Amino acid sequence: MDSAAYMTVSRQSSLLREMSSIANNIANVNTTGYKKSGFLFSEAVDRLSAADKEGSIDNDLSEGSVGTQFYSNEQGFLDQTGGVLDLAIDGDGYFVVEGLNGERLTRAGVFMLNNQRMIVNPEGMPLLSAEGEPFEIPIDVTDIVIAQDGTISTDGNPVGRIVVVDTPPGMIAREGSNLWRPLDGFDPVESEVRIMQGYLEASNVQPIMEISRLIEVQRNYEMNQKILDQEDQRVSDVARTMRQG
Known part of the structure; x- marks a missing residue:
């Protein structure tokens, strides 16, 4: 597996963990005192300010690999x-x-x-x-x-x-x-x-934001899966060509 494919597989694992985290947040939307969690993705970690670490995340965080898990300390209603x-x-x-x-x-x-x-x-x-x-x-x-x-x-x-x-x-x-x-x-x-x-x-989970985030993560997961499928096809084609040659 080349480095690009390895990074894509790693990214898929990260996205699965993020989907699980979002699903858990949504499940606890009515849990007293619950604090939402998620994962900071490595490409965006350096762009986060101290205020951002309260729990806000960039829209493009799903494009990277997991850097660290975070918990939002934002107070609920x-x-x-x-x-x-x-x-x-x-x-x-x-x-x-x-x-x-x-x-x-x-x-x-x-x-x-x-x-x-x-x-x-x-x-x-x-x-x-x-x-x-x-x-x-x-x-x-x-x-x-x-x-x-x-x-x-x-x-x-x-x-x-x-x-x-x-x-x-x-x-x-x-x-x-x-x-x-x-x-x-x-x-x-x-x-x-x-x-x-x-x-x-109340829980500090905002359902609409979490659902929007879940859609974004799922979209990125599907895009990465297409890349892996294309890489798998490329490797198969190369192997077949070598056997025929």
Whole structure:
């Protein structure tokens, strides 16, 4: 296989990965706190500015090979639900929950009380405080108020403060649709953020843009496949000529 054909095969593999990523984005358009992902293609990586790395991509990215995967940190729309333990972060950062294999981060603020009166996510992972401890709500409490700085008060008595953290750039890995694993620790967010009680952050996937992107990637895949078919025919013709000669 010559270098041109090898590059085309590599490009096809990249485009397949991108199609899979787009399909996953579309499947999670209604997933609370979901962040879209994709692949930066090598021909365009050098053209991206710092602002672009928030998630915007050039229209011609499908013409190259994969450089790196990206996750968009763009904030989704904040939907008002009125749920007492529905929480959204207005700004940067993540909630911290305690998983079976250590602390995990999430933007999905769907929380509830378990049988032990701890605030947990739907998977049963406790929400952690600034001290790294779960919140336990007394059984006789009638009112839970969460201030925008994360302070939780029950019947007017503060019981702790929710921490919002962030990681060094690129030092995070997705686990499922809504959990993230920090690769090099995390620190409290220094920029101004607000925790919004009674709100949930919607997915930041824009379906029309994703469908348009999928059409573009599929078109490039088909074009590259024609190139491979032509190369295969050329090699076959050369081999046949050599046998006849």
